[in-house]
Structures are given as C-alpha cells and as structure tokens.
Amino acid sequence: MLQLLFCITFFAFNILIVTPPSLMQFTKLHTDCNCDCTENCRDDTQTSFAIKTTFEKLDEIDFKSYWEMGRRDSKSNSCHAICALKAQSMSIMTEATKDVVKDIFKQIFRITPGYIQYLAVIKFNDNCGMVKASPSKRNPHHYDFLKCDDFKIENVELISSVNLHDENV
C-alpha cells in the first residue's frame, strides 16, 4: 500500500512540478553572446504580469529589449548583466501580489507621470517566450521576460489596460 502511495506521489510530482522541455527556440536571443539567458526560466501561460506600455493597446515596441535598442552595460559584461538587458521588465500579478505591484507603479507614477502612462496586465500564450523571477529589494515581485524566436505580439493576451492619468493616484 505504501509503495503504491509512493508511486502515485512520484508520478504526480513529475507531472506537476517538472516542466517538460520547451519546444521554443531562443537562437536570436543568444546570437551575440555566449550566455544561456533561459537558465532557470519557465514557460508560463497561466500567470498574469503587469508591464508599463506606451499606448493603450499592446505594441511591438513595448517588447523590444534595451539590448535590441542598443543599450550595453559599461560596468559589466557578465551574463547576468547581458541577460537583464535582453529581457523585458515586468511584475507578477497574483491575488497575493497585485496590491503591492499596483502601489509600486502608483508611487512611481506620482513622481513621473510622463514616464508611466499605461499599466497593462497581460498573459503569454504559447510560443511567446519564457519568464524568470528577478526579485529586488525595491520590487520583490519583479520578473524578466525573454522572447523566443517566433514571438508575435498577437500571442500576448491583453487582460486589462489602465491609464494611470484617469486613476485616483
């Protein structure tokens, strides 16, 4: 009986916890560096994330990384620094984190209303990319998003978009 219970637990663990190998390719991401930026990343199509966007609707430009726009870290050429520039910055939105995340965005908005206008909540459908927790003291819910080769903006689901200028911030 105990052996049966062990087997069931073992298989359940494998099914639920161990992520199957992703079919997504990240060749473009890694063309100009010798890093594995997808290390410790996961394919997540269930969780919601918050990002700042330029317009009310999602635009390709919001998912352009600073690396793609020419930014390089003059102080470090470590893989950590390179992969951070190749990633898109966002925050995880769950029942437990949403109030803290909104508060972080609102506090920044009060300081710089021209920098953050829209706060979008999104989900990634298949073939978008992978996510990785990158918490900091200032934002313990910070995440990085790394695009796969076939990334298309149409595969990102916009759940809601708030113009912070219309909110009581």
Place this chain on the structure above:
Amino acid sequence: MKMFEVKKNKTLIRGLHEIVANSLSLLNDGSNDILYTGTNKFGNRLLGTIVLENRQEQYLRYFHILITEEVFLSFLNRKKTLRAILEESESFFVVDKNFNDEISDYNIVSINDIPEQFIPLQNSYCPTFVYEATFDYVFSLKGGLSDLHMAEPETVNNMNSKFSSFLKQSFDFLNDLNIGGHVYSFPSQTGSFELNFKIELQEDNGLFKISNNDISEFLVKLYNYIFNKLPQHEEKSLKVENIESDDFKKLEKNFSDLFSNRFAEHKGSEQRVIDLITYSIEPFKDIQYEGFDNIEVMNKNTNGDRIPIAIVKKDFYDIVSSKLFSPEEINKEDEIIVDKEPKNYEISVYWFNSESGKGGAHVRDNQIQYKTPLHLKGRANYRNTIFTRNANDDEDVFITVSGIATRRNGRIELIEYTYY
C-alpha cells in the same frame, strides 16, 4: 502620450547640469533610473528624475534639479514633494540621454515651460522603497574647520565617543532579543570630516536564523524619527499619557514587529521606545560645536554610497529634550526632590537590560500607578537579579525594592538602585 519641445536655453557656466561624482541611484524600475542624485563638477548636489521614455526615437528625458542638502533630506524624508521642489526652483535642467546614458542635449527651463502631464503630482513624495538600510553609518562634521578636512584631535576623540555612544544606546533593546552588538569605528575620511561606524550584531546560531534586515531598517527609521520628526512635535508631546503622533505610532509598531518576528514577548512597547529615544539622545547633550557647525548623519548602502538621514544642528538637543521625559533635565521652575536615603518602592519591571542596568518599571506611588525609568549601579552586569526575573514574569507582578527616587513636582522620574 505626446512628447514636448524644450526651448533651447543653455547656461553660461558649463557643467552645472551634469552629474560627475557621488552618483547614486535612489530608485530603478528594473530598466531605468527613476530617481538619482550626485554632484556636478562644482560639487553642487543635483537631483535627477526621469520624465519620459521615447522608444521610437530612442531617448530618455530627465529633470536635473540643483538642490541644497537640506532640501534633498526633506525630499528623502517625505517632508517635501518633488513637485514642490520644482515649483520652488527658479529653473532646472531638462536633460536628454540616449539608451547608453550619454547626454545628447540639455536646456535650462522653468516649471512654466513643462506641460502639466509631465509635472510630478501634488503627492509626489519620495517612494518608501527607495533604499536598503545597512548597519554602516557616517557622521560628517560640517562647516568651519571641518570643511577644510581638518579637526582638532580632541574634537575627533570626543565626537567618536559621542556617536559611538549614541549608536550603542539606540540598539540597547536588542539585549531583550538575546542579540548582542558592538560598534566599531573606522578611520575618518575627508568631505568634510567624516567619522565612520559599523554596528555588528552577535547572536546565537539557532536552527531558524532570522534575517536582521528588519533591525537595520528599524534603526534608520528610529534615527529619522529622532532627528527629523521629533523636533517638529509639540512641546511635551511624548510626556502625555496617550501619544497622538502618527509618526511615533508607526515607530512603535515597527518596534513591536521586531519582537513579533522573533516570537519574543514584549510588554509596554510605547514606554520602551520613549526610553530608547531618551537614552539615545543623551550623548548630544553636551556636544561642543567647535570647529564645525552641524553634523550630517548618513547610512552607507551596500555599494558604499552615502544616504543622508539628517542634519543635526546646535539646537537639536534643547529642542528634542523638551518633548521627552528626561531624568537629568533640570528646570529651575520645577521642584526636584531626591531621596536622601533608600526607601521602599513597589515596582513592576516591564523591561530591563541586564548588561547596562537600565530599564523601565511601573511604580505604585500614593495610590496611583505610572511608568518610570530604572537605573541599577554597582555591578558589571545584572543577570539573575530580582529585576531580570521580575521583567520576565508573565504577569505584572509587583516587587518591593529599596531605592533612591528623584521626584519632579511630586512625581517619580527615576528610581536608582545600587548594589554594594
């Protein structure tokens, strides 16, 4: 959102707008610095804040504002908003940078040149999550001889001792959590004349070790309260039975949380915080401001950057002592009576430091009960005494001790007990 055009106005003096030293990022959103500071080539402090990001044309726009140390502190301590700083500045700089942080253009403007949607909001206080506190402190003597990076050796020795004593008193409560601590002094540095200290905590390596980040954050909040908030309070505000100050209540809550986080018992946190403040400020009582005019207190972050906490001026002690219960305070109009010989007093100790012999107790006096500080003398330490046992009692058990009381206008303000 539309971007905005900036009138092309340059300053006659070059380099005023550019941070070239002491650069410090106060807030970064994971992509860009939102708030930062540093000094220009003339040594003036600049506060920088991001204004917009133009991803299509690939540039970032910032405000660079020349500010005094006092205004910067007011902002960091959430007493002044960024909007108020901009409104009070006659002019400031709009600085454009490319995505590699290189300045591509800058112009001098006034707030009237900026469209409303780019101006910080009325409640644009410094965010609460700006930096991580550490146990490293810098006390910088400012003004007079110290601005020439010089100080009399006697002054340096005296100030080293005062600041070290202040820090020690401020974490005295950690003994109740079985956490010890030492203050180490480091060689002074220039700019103007800096004295460096590091607090090192010592605790048992238990199975479930709790991070001490909350202690370092509490100490910064305590110092911020002592030096910035308390001087603003009304006279005798901490002497009343029910303290109304929201700032004090927040500090008391932070204090209680330190104990709750460690599953430790705590009683009478309000009075304990008052006592903590009272003893901490004592070293400032007789500071001679000779060779310097004021003291800047700073916390050093993990990168070694200095985060200002307060500027302490000559009148600091006189201002704050009037808000507090202070056993040594002598007001000539008050009637001070000290027992000539020990008398019996009924007390219930609610906190006690078995190393220093200082504590606090409820005292029954003429059929009323109130709180009073307690000083023990005569031993190297006070472990396993009636006072430590009474402090550890679950209930408020009263004991009778024979001590010398100091009364002000009939009310006991201190009970001293000496071991012979």
